Amino acid sequence: MSPLPTPAFWRGRRVLLTGHTGFKGSWAAAWLRTMGAEVSGLALPPETVPSLHTLLNGPASEPPVDVREAAAVARAVAAARPRIVLHMAAQALVRRSYRDPAGTFATNLGGTVTLLEALRQVPDLEAVLVVTSDKVYDNPGGGRPLREDDRLGGADPYSASKAACELAVASFRSSYYAPAGIPLATARAGNVIGGGDWSEDRIVPDLWRARRAGRPVEIRFPDATRPWQHVLEPVGAYLVYLEALAADRHGRLPTALNIGPSPDEELSVLDLARRFADRAGAPLSWCRPEGPQPPEKPTLTIDAGLIRETLGWRPRLSMAEAVDWTAAWYAAFDRGEDMRALTLAQIADYCRRPL
Template sequence: MEVNLFGGSYRGRRVLVTGHTGFKGSWLALWLAQLGAEVAGASLAPNTDPNHWDLLKLNVEDHRVDIRDADTIAHLVENTQPEVVFHLAAQPLVRYSYAAPVETWATNVMGTCHLLEACRKTASVQAIVAVTTDKCYQNNEWVWGYRECDRLGGHDPYSASKAGAELVAASYRASLMSSPDAPLLATARAGNVIGGGDWSQDRLIPDLARAIAAGVSLEIRSPNATRPWQHVLESLSGYLLLGQQLLTREQRFAEAWNFGPDALGNRSVSEVLTRIGQSWPEVKWHQTTQAHPHEARLLSLDSTKAHTLLGWQPVWDLEDALRHTAEWYRAWHHSKDIISARQLDQYIENAAKIGTSWCKA
């Protein structure tokens, strides 16, 4: 099926992805390469073996840099001359942030500041999508979803640092990137993303994959905690659509945006494990009796703004997301087959069938 993706906005564009060796970043690099972009990545080396980035073997510029190093980031942006920047580099783990709060703040807040400072001084940069998280909101354990106008905050260092990154972006947008020729800057807040190729510590699906490979039962901290679960490609479609709109130079898109699943995607950890077990029969788990650092029990996003103003919509529901995630890991465990590109093609085909705004047949 011949389709036009994101209006052809990325074909031939110079695109910089920070955090390209991470889970989300590697999937984004794969998609951008398929879209015909000239991709450069800026990231630390992957911290797990195996990892999705190394398995993909993409032919893109691979720069190993630390986002906390302001001079190195400035030189990299100047040398690569990107037109679009997707900022995903981060310390992304809640539990690790308790052990390394200073590293978390330095990476997520000052790292964002270093990148934005470099971008505003580089004339080629037209659009910036800075990725934060659904956890940037002051979580009051509401039953309704958080909107972009709700208060920012955070209990743990990770969540608070991402709220801080949002404030850095808002400040740059209002005071330092307000001239007509300045880059347009938006922030993107997505839910709990799942999908193949994630081997991070203290995340549900990677922990489950490791437990299955070891033939043991997975220890679960909070089986009743509810999160907005979505496949990684759902959030990435939102980021790419947002970048496309920023390239039109319309100021109204330079804001904060939520990209979360529909209401049926908000499910407890135990429900997710039960459902993924339908596609992955080896799943076994039990609840731990040990005390653990605080994590929010209830969190959901309201993505009405993205639906209404961007025309963004989910393509895969939770059942689809879990089925494709299980398929990826089973293919890896059984034959070391990397099916990421095939799953991306399937996602695009499904998006075309439902007539999404970014995928036109």
């Protein structure tokens, strides 16, 4: 059976979660708190209205912190006194990175360096996991699943900033963290879908917005395939990885792991859109956007074999089920249901899910 986060490990543990107001961060914070973790957040206010963070927690009670501001980060880290750190704060949108490359590098690379420097002052630190992306690789686009030892690259500013982040983490690990006996690793997750994402230029939020507005959704590259997975897959894997890192005082674990769907699954953007629309009870209406678009790789596939071999982790939901769970979440939101209760129910259902 695939391992799941262990409540006994997290109960009462001080966890610093950066990016806790974002889509994935909100799911991670909710799961950690169900297990009794003492979660401190470090993030900017939610970018979107609605926002999953607000739905789950109400108005923000913690002051916003920009991960690029060294003094503010140092104060937040000192106040949190974390034992475990999950770094998810990022500029995570590819198309925005074309518009704002400097801001993307400042957040994704500079913000990571700022955080890692501040964490060097924390006593009793047990493990740090930095979330990067499946797009850190120099992807030739031929469809071969990319492995952790493949060359890093990045044709767009977002991907390059995350690849640069990997190099920065490696340098901090060898220079500071490994000599201090503190595990520091990165996780590279595939494309994530799930309830509560309202970001710009992502297929599921775009589908939801187009359906609400009664207009066709714009799909830039309908035949492109991606390693789709439900948000609970990588979040659960991050927590399992952190547990293992905290116990790995001899440095035997890999320092980077891919997290992705089963290798025999493939789903194009258009197929995902069709299934989502079907589960939402409305036929799909779509069109291609006018004008030139920033380039995207037609195929991206990652090999998640190493995390299966080392941690026994494997996905619990198929790609089709990930779409179904996502569509069910948005349908419930549209009906005005209690989204905190439904989100926690999906976490519980996921944990009960057999392989």
